[in-house]
Amino acid sequence: MHPFKLSKCFSFTASRDWFYKQSFSNAGLRSVATDLGEGTVMHCWVPKIQNTARPNLLLLHGFGANAMWQYGEHLRHFTPRFNVYVPDLVFFGESYTTRTDRSESFQAQCIMKMMEKHGALRMNLVGISYGGFVGYSMAAQFPDRLDKLVLCCTGVCLEEKDLEEGFFHVADLDEAISILLPQSPEKLRELMSFSFVKPQARWVPSYFLTDFIDVMCTDYLEEKKELIQAILKNRKFSNLPKISQRTLIVWGEEDHIFPLELGHRLKRHVGESAELKVIKNAGHALNIEKPKEFIKHLKSFLFDSDSCPPSQSTYSGLLFRYWYEYKASFTKQH
Template identity: 25%
Template sequence: MMNVVKAEKSLLHFFVKRAGLRQHTIEIEPGTIIRFWIPKEKVPKQKGTVNEAVFKGKSDVKAIGKEKSGENSKKKPAVVLVHGFAADGIVTWQFQIGILARHYEVYVPDLLFFGGSTSTSTDRSPALQARCFLTALERGEARRGAQSRRGGSAIDLTDSITDDMLQRLGFASLAEMLLPESVKGLKALFSVGAYKKLPFPDWFYNDYLKVMFSNRKERAELLEGLVIRNKDAKVPALTQVLGC
């Protein structure tokens, strides 16, 4: 029997391409790749290996802009859409990409161990995700603009905050909540993340579980890396550089 969710993803790829995006793979370091949906103007014309199929440098991007518009100043601002644990990027933002692509350069990454992104590294810290994410964005020159995230994207949580939250929601662990193994568990996750009950039949939830929850071991390790002990918790001093 056909998996409806898998078929829907193929259809989504068609509509996202119609909106002007293309899927691309970026090698961050040996053994670590990030898969992105990026504006088609940023895709290299030549075909080749993963190393060749990366974002263009600044000079190439500016040259393309001048060729197509005559003015680099007409370039759209960038918007980066970051997904959470319930789905990959294209499924999470399927209803927003088309509208946003009319006015922005839209970038939709799959974080490590989601969609087509993977790594042979044993590091499961948020720092690795952030480093890979930043490197990919820098190669795409998507440094100015907005970022949106959905569904519990990577942040650090103290154990006390995590325990209190899980107790209120009725889950024993983050893995039980964010990595469901049954239709009942998936319905419970959606009940937390959606403002109203989703009227899907059980077979749809089964199809969703088969397609969206691969790499369970690695994702469970990612969740463990998000929680820090209270005594080790520190408020970081963050700096931000604003471009004009």
């Protein structure tokens, strides 16, 4: 059978997505959609059984497919030691809102409301790229809720003028959006060339890339464009709030989406509570390109028992959740 005809009746991307769902379930997680009210629903993979003796770990994805694709290969390293939560950010996967707010601050508030609904009041957090923007905002808005923070290739220190001054490898915001939200095989190849030191996309057939785009890159396209625009609009480094949590910054030495200089800026901004680890021969997608080194740094930082207090999703968390549900029910009835 001709490969193009095969792609019409078989989607590798959909099959891979099904495989990740099975692997997440086998890792002890279950898929839950949480209604936060005001037109917002957050989807998250949460523990089937919450172990109150373990700390909580929140894994936030970046732009791309959905949360499963970015953490599927790493999940097994964390589930034996943490209550792991892997949400889809708003307008990714099965999460959405009817509200018009596109800021990372709003995303952070949605994630925290969702975690509260699950009784997880304190957590450690790993954020990749855009997920790190949201994670940083959570650390700034809810300083007492986050114990340790890992930011991977997260350009929170960028400024709007950086794009105008040629700091990035794109001419303007429209070009950046066309690459970050690819709608053709050519643009997906371009994205992979930006994300990897040694991209292999030029050898991948166009029908295969088209299948990936059809399954993963067409939903909420306009809303995702607005998310990217919101990141950059009027952004000034001087307005970035300070955070105090112990922070690990992980960066690919040859990142062409968020250049390494942004990692050094972030280290200087956070100060003594932060450490920067640079992975050689790695680009922006270092979690995929250099998975062993990526996991090594995360384990070394997160598995330090002295700074990983037990989960607070015990009695206090349960009481908070029951009160939250009671209050919502009481409000609805009156």
